[in-house]
Amino acid sequence: xxxxxxxxxxxxxxxxxxxxxxxxxxxxxxxxxxxxxxxxxxxxxxxxxxxxxxxxxxxxxxxxxxxxxxxxxxxxxxxxxxxxxxxxxxxxxxxxxxxxxxxxxxxxxxxxxxxxxxxxxxxxxxxxxxxxxxxxxxxxxxxxxxxxxxxxxxxxxxxxxxxxxxxxxxxxxxxxxxxxxxxxxxxxxxxxxxxxxxxxxxxxxxxxxxxxxxxxxxxxxxxxxxxxxxxxxxxxxxxxxxxxxxxxxxxxxxxxxxxxxxxxxxxxxxxxxxxxxxxxxxxxxxxxxxxxxxxxxxxxxxxxxxxxxxxxxxxxxxxxxxxxxxxxxxxxxxxxxxxxxxxxxxxxxxxxxxxxxxxxxxxxxxxxxxxxxxxxxxxx
Numbered sequence: 186x187x188x189x190x191x192x193x194x195x196x197x198x199x200x201x202x203x204x205x206x207x208x209x210x211x212x213x214x215x216x217x218x219x220x221x222x223x224x225x226x227x228x229x230x231x232x233x234x235x236x237x238x239x240x241x242x243x244x245x246x247x248x249x250x251x252x253x254x255x256x257x258x259x260x261x262x263x264x265x266x267x268x269x270x271x272x273x274x275x276x277x278x279x280x281x282x283x284x285x286x287x288x289x290x291x292x293x294x295x296x297x298x299x300x301x302x303x304x305x306x307x308x309x310x311x312x313x314x315x316x317x318x319x320x321x322x323x324x325x326x327x328x329x330x331x332x333x334x335x336x337x338x339x340x341x342x343x344x345x346x347x348x349x350x351x352x353x354x355x356x357x358x359x360x361x362x363x364x365x366x367x368x369x370x371x372x373x374x375x376x377x378x379x380x381x382x383x384x385x386x387x388x389x390x391x392x393x394x395x396x397x398x399x400x401x402x403x404x405x406x407x408x409x410x411x412x413x414x415x416x417x418x419x420x421x422x423x424x425x426x427x428x429x430x431x432x433x434x435x436x437x438x439x440x441x442x443x444x445x446x447x448x449x450x451x452x453x454x455x456x457x458x459x460x461x462x463x464x465x466x467x468x469x470x471x472x473x474x475x476x477x478x479x480x481x482x483x484x485x486x487x488x489x490x491x492x493x494x495x496x497x498x499x500x501x502x503x504x505x506x507x508x509x510x511x512x513x514x515x516x517x518x519x520x521x522x523x524x525x526x527x528x529x530x531x532x533x534x535x536x537x538x539x540x541x542x543x544x545x546x547x548x549x550x551x552x553x554x555x556x557x558x559x560x561x562x563x564x565x
């Protein structure tokens with residue numbers, strides 16, 4: 186059996202749909218949550234909810250009949266599960282981004298204004314991290330990933346959002362794992378199709394400093410467009426950063442600045458996106474690629490950081506995207522129909538349901554090979 190480990194996240198439903206379409210009945214889907222009512226997962230009848238605490242967790246419920254374990258985002262509770270893995274079980278780590286990048290030694294992901302803020306709050310950040318480490322030990326009986334790197338040697342295969350990321354992550358953590366080409370896709374692309382766009386600007390995807398909000402504000406400070414800035418979630422110490430972004434945004438842009446501080450349902454988020462014709466994602470590290478693909482599919486003009494792997498990857502794939510620092514004067518100008526067509530076609534070539542289905546079949550083929558290998562070992 187293939188066992189999938191999740192938190193209550195928006196990618197759970199689409200993953201279940203992908204795997205059940207090619208391997209019905211072969212998978213077990215586990216969601217770690219302290220709440221019995223899941224917020225993002227609608228396929229509740231197909232999931233097993235387990236407590237997000239090592240002291241309450243029955244590992245037999247995870248490892249019984251398991252031959253392949255897929256860790257979707259390496260959170261603390263999953264690190265604990267990995268630490269207690271039976272030796273015969275193979276492991277795939279599907280890296281989302283922060284589960285790897287937050288543990289890099291060199292955090293070269295910030296533009297100057299954002300970096301200055303981080304330096305000024307360094308003591309506070311270290312204090313928060315110290316408390317976070319204690320929380321790890323008490324609740325999960327593991328330390329943060331950087332202090333548990335030996336556990337990553339138990340990982341056999343790694344999935345990254347961008348192919349370009351694998352070698353960087355492999356080198357950073359000295360992994361022995363092999364690469365698997367897989368991604369989640371974007372669910373129900375058709376619901377984003379042919380929707381009229383508004384004139385607002387969407388900035389970033391979260392209240393994390395990797396968005397480089399302050400540097401974006403400085404570059405576009407003369408705009409008179411309405412700005413929509415999602416800030417509903419972030420890292421463990423995100424609230425102070427969120428307050429800073431809101432304060433600076435209101436100071437510079439006054440009533441044109443609209444922060445989104447609470448989680449909103451997917452349909453409402455789609456409508457929010459439709460009110461924009463330009464999207465700015467100024468991350469240096471890989472982040473918010475699902476949002477970027479949705480924006481490109483919907484026909485928006487997307488501005489990225491030219492230092493980022495995402496920018497290089499999308500350029501290499503032929504996407505019509507823009508470097509914020511160089512092209513900021515184009516903000517608010519809608520793409521022409523040919524540009525929209527090109528981006529939409531490339532998005533479908535990379536992330537359509539059919540493409541993801543074929544990549545899912547590749548994981549099932551890997552599982553079948555492991556199943557044969559384990560059976561042969563048992564006979565011996």
